[in-house]
Amino acid sequence: MGRIKTIARRSFLVGSAAILGGVAFGTYMYKRDVENPLTAGLAEGEVTFNPFVKIDANGVTLITPRADVGQGAYSVQAHLIAEELDIDLETVRIDPGPPSAAYYNGVVAVEGMPVAATSETLMARTGRGAADVVGKLMGLQITGGSSTVPDMYERLRTAGAVARETLIAAAAEQSGVSADQLRTQNGAVVLPDGTQLSYTDLAATAAQTPVVEEVTLRDPATWKTLGKPHLRTDIVAKSTGMQEYGIDIQMDGMVHATTRTNPAIGGGITGFDATEAEAMRGVQAVLEITGGIAVVADNTWRAFQAANAVECDWGPSPYIGDTPKQFEEVAASFIEDRQDSRFKDEGEIEATLDTAEDVLEAEYRIPYLAHAPLEPMSVVVKLGEGRLDIWTGTQIPRFVQDGAAAVAGLESGQVHVHVLMSGGSFGRRLEDDYVRQAVEIAMQLPDTPVKMVWTREEDMTHDFPRPLAMSRARGAVADGAVQAFDLSIAAPSVAESSLARLGQPAMGPDVAIVAGAWDQPFAIPHYRVTGYRVPAMVPVSSWRSVGASGNGFLHESFMDELCHAAGVDPMAERLRLCSHDLSRAVLEEVAKMSDWGSDLGPKRGRGLAFTLAFGVPTAQVVEVSDTPDGIRIDKVFVAAEVGRVLDPVNFEAQLSGGVIWGLGHAMNCELTYEGGMAQQDNYHAFEGMRLHQTPQIEVRGLENGDEIRGVGEPGVPPAAPALGNAIFAATGQRIRELPFAKTVDFV
Structure with missing residues (x-):
C-alpha cells in the first residue's frame, strides 16, 4: 500500500x-x-x-x-x-x-x-x-x-x-x-x-x-x-428528500400496477375472479401473470386495493411448508450422504474427543430472515416495437437485461436497463423476479410505461430469505486451554437456489454453508468444520454477509462456551490461539477500546466475538445490563482491518450500520412458514432495533494490511454472538437459538 x-x-x-x-x-x-x-x-x-x-x-x-x-x-x-x-x-x-x-x-x-x-x-x-x-x-x-x-x-x-x-x-x-x-x-x-x-x-x-x-x-x-x-x-x-429512487420515477402516460402471487411459495394459481376489482374506481385492467395476477390502475394505492379484492384460487406449495418440519429436515441432514464440504480438518478430532475426560456438546439454531428493504420491489417498464426499457434499482443489470429479454422474446441488445439508486437491498436486488413480472404486464400493454410496485406484504412474503441453519458442535478443553473444536453446520444452499432461478446447475460445494466458520484464524490443535447441504426447501438467496451472517453466531458462541469451560478469559484465549497477525491486532485493538477485563459492576456483562469474513478481520465487544425490565445494550466497540480507509465517515457508518443490522435481527427477527406461507408480512412482525435501544457504538479502522477491503458486510457476523456472549456474562444464561427475544426481553 x-x-x-x-x-x-x-x-x-x-x-x-x-x-x-x-x-x-x-x-x-x-x-x-x-x-x-x-x-x-x-x-x-x-x-x-x-x-x-x-x-x-x-x-x-x-x-x-x-x-x-x-x-x-x-x-x-x-x-x-x-x-x-x-x-x-x-x-x-x-x-x-x-x-x-x-x-x-x-x-x-x-x-x-x-x-x-x-x-x-x-x-x-x-x-x-x-x-x-x-x-x-x-x-x-x-x-x-x-x-x-x-x-x-x-x-x-x-x-x-x-x-x-x-x-x-x-x-x-x-x-x-x-x-x-x-x-x-x-x-x-x-x-x-x-x-x-x-x-x-x-x-x-x-x-x-x-x-x-x-x-x-x-x-x-x-x-x-x-x-x-x-x-x-x-x-x-x-x-433534503430530493434523492430519486426507483420507486419515484414518473412519466407521461404512465399506468400503475401491482401484483399478487400465491402466498404459499411456488404454489401457482388455478383461477381467479376479478369482478369486484374491475368495478373499483381507477382500475384499468386485471391481468394474468405467471403464478398470479396483476392489477393496472391510475395510481398505486388503487392498484393495491383492487389486487386485494381479486378472489384467487391458489395451489399448494411444493415445498416443506411448516417451520418445525423445516428444522426437522435440517436436523436430519447431518449425515454422510449430505456432507457438502470439509475445508477445515486439522489434528485428530475423533481420537481427541474419544479420549477427552469431558466433551462439551451444543446445538445452535438460526432462522430464516427476510431482506425487507425500506423501498419495496419496484420497476418501470416500457415495451415498444423491438425495444424494451427498464428503470429500476438493481445489483445485477446484465442478468436483468438477459432475463427481461427472455420473457419478452427479444435479444439482450434490445433491452435497455437504466439503473437507479436503490432504497436498500441487503441482497434482495440480486434477484430479477419483480422485473420479469413487470415485463409480463408491459407485454399486454405495449407502448405504455408501466410502473409496478409491490405492497410491503407482497415484498415480505415473497422474499428469497437468508437460509435457516443448525449447528452441532463438540469440543474439549485441557490444562486451561481449548484443545478440540468440531463444528458441523447444516443449511440449504444459497448457490444452488440462486443458480436454479438463472437456469444454471450448482457445481461443487457451496462455501456459503460454512463461510465465516471454516476459515477462522485460530490454531486450535484439533479443529474441524463440516458443512452439510439441506435439500432445497423454500427458495433462498444472499442476505447481508451471506453465510457468515449466521455462522459467526454458530462459531463464536461455541468458542465462548469452550473458553468458559476451560476457565480462561475469552479474549486471552483467542489471542493465544490467533495465527494471523492482522487478526491479532484487531483483537488487541478492541480489547483496548473496551477496557477489556475491567469490572463493569453487578448485573452487567461484556461479550466478545470475532469473525473474519470477506477478508476483513472484525472484532466486537458488546456491553449489556440486566435490568428488571430486560436486557439493555449499553455500548458496542468494533475494530476492523481493511488495508486502507478511503472515507472515514462512511467507514464508521458502514460498520455501525452493520452492528445495528446484526443486533436488531439477533434480538427480534425471524421468518417462519406455515403451509408454505411466510407468517411475518410487515415490519410490526419483523421488528428491527428501535432508536431507544440503539447503543453507543465506537468504531476503529486498522490499516496494517496490504490488501484493500470492503466494509459493507463484515460488521454483521460478530454482532449476534457478541450480544449472546454478553448476555451470558451478565446473567449466566447461554442462549443457543435466534432470535434472543424468544428467551429474554430487551428494553
Whole structure:
C-alpha cells in the first residue's frame, strides 16, 4: 500500500494480469481489450478515454457501475476517479452506466471459492487470480460480497489517471507547450503562465489525441479527499428528500400496477375472479401473470386495493411448508450422504474427543430472515416495437437485461436497463423476479410505461430469505486451554437456489454453508468444520454477509462456551490461539477500546466475538445490563482491518450500520412458514432495533494490511454472538437459538 505504481492502459481495461505464483491465466479472450460501451453514439466533440470517463462540451461524466443500495458505492467510486482526474465532484455528472461486460467484477467470485483470506499458498493465489478471469470471461457485472472497493480501487484510479494524462497531452498539442510543463487543477489543465484550459474545452482535441497508455498513480500521501473525512455525493439529496429512487420515477402516460402471487411459495394459481376489482374506481385492467395476477390502475394505492379484492384460487406449495418440519429436515441432514464440504480438518478430532475426560456438546439454531428493504420491489417498464426499457434499482443489470429479454422474446441488445439508486437491498436486488413480472404486464400493454410496485406484504412474503441453519458442535478443553473444536453446520444452499432461478446447475460445494466458520484464524490443535447441504426447501438467496451472517453466531458462541469451560478469559484465549497477525491486532485493538477485563459492576456483562469474513478481520465487544425490565445494550466497540480507509465517515457508518443490522435481527427477527406461507408480512412482525435501544457504538479502522477491503458486510457476523456472549456474562444464561427475544426481553 502507498507505493506509486505505473500501470499500462491494458491492465486497466482487462483487470490485473492474473500471473500468480508463476502460473499464467490468460487466453486471447482474457487478454484482449474489453469494448468500451461509452463509444456507442458519441457525438462530435465528445470523448471517452475508457469505460469510466466521458467528456463533452457540457461537462464531465463519471461512470460508477457498482450499484448504490445505500452503502455509498456511487460516492466512493466517483472519488476514486476524481482523485486521479483532479476534478471537483460538485462539477461532474455521476452515472451508473449501461449494462456492459466492461464493468465485470473480478473479485466477487473469490467468496465462492474455498480459499481462506489468510492463505498465501500457490493454490490460494491462483484461485484469487482465477476469479478475475471468471469475472471477465462471464462479463459478471454484479454488486455484492463487499467487493466494490477491492475490485474497483485500482481500476477507477487508473481510469482517472488515463483521462488526466490524455487531457494533458491534448492541452500540449493545443497550446504548443510541452506536456511536462503542464499540470491539472480542479477540472482544468494549467499552463506555466497560469492559463487554464478546462477539460470541457479540451474535449474536441482530446477526441483526436491518442490515449496515453501508461500512467503513474498518485501517492496516497498527496490525496486531497480520499482517506480524509468528506461528504458522500448523495448526502445532500438524501438529507433534503430530493434523492430519486426507483420507486419515484414518473412519466407521461404512465399506468400503475401491482401484483399478487400465491402466498404459499411456488404454489401457482388455478383461477381467479376479478369482478369486484374491475368495478373499483381507477382500475384499468386485471391481468394474468405467471403464478398470479396483476392489477393496472391510475395510481398505486388503487392498484393495491383492487389486487386485494381479486378472489384467487391458489395451489399448494411444493415445498416443506411448516417451520418445525423445516428444522426437522435440517436436523436430519447431518449425515454422510449430505456432507457438502470439509475445508477445515486439522489434528485428530475423533481420537481427541474419544479420549477427552469431558466433551462439551451444543446445538445452535438460526432462522430464516427476510431482506425487507425500506423501498419495496419496484420497476418501470416500457415495451415498444423491438425495444424494451427498464428503470429500476438493481445489483445485477446484465442478468436483468438477459432475463427481461427472455420473457419478452427479444435479444439482450434490445433491452435497455437504466439503473437507479436503490432504497436498500441487503441482497434482495440480486434477484430479477419483480422485473420479469413487470415485463409480463408491459407485454399486454405495449407502448405504455408501466410502473409496478409491490405492497410491503407482497415484498415480505415473497422474499428469497437468508437460509435457516443448525449447528452441532463438540469440543474439549485441557490444562486451561481449548484443545478440540468440531463444528458441523447444516443449511440449504444459497448457490444452488440462486443458480436454479438463472437456469444454471450448482457445481461443487457451496462455501456459503460454512463461510465465516471454516476459515477462522485460530490454531486450535484439533479443529474441524463440516458443512452439510439441506435439500432445497423454500427458495433462498444472499442476505447481508451471506453465510457468515449466521455462522459467526454458530462459531463464536461455541468458542465462548469452550473458553468458559476451560476457565480462561475469552479474549486471552483467542489471542493465544490467533495465527494471523492482522487478526491479532484487531483483537488487541478492541480489547483496548473496551477496557477489556475491567469490572463493569453487578448485573452487567461484556461479550466478545470475532469473525473474519470477506477478508476483513472484525472484532466486537458488546456491553449489556440486566435490568428488571430486560436486557439493555449499553455500548458496542468494533475494530476492523481493511488495508486502507478511503472515507472515514462512511467507514464508521458502514460498520455501525452493520452492528445495528446484526443486533436488531439477533434480538427480534425471524421468518417462519406455515403451509408454505411466510407468517411475518410487515415490519410490526419483523421488528428491527428501535432508536431507544440503539447503543453507543465506537468504531476503529486498522490499516496494517496490504490488501484493500470492503466494509459493507463484515460488521454483521460478530454482532449476534457478541450480544449472546454478553448476555451470558451478565446473567449466566447461554442462549443457543435466534432470535434472543424468544428467551429474554430487551428494553
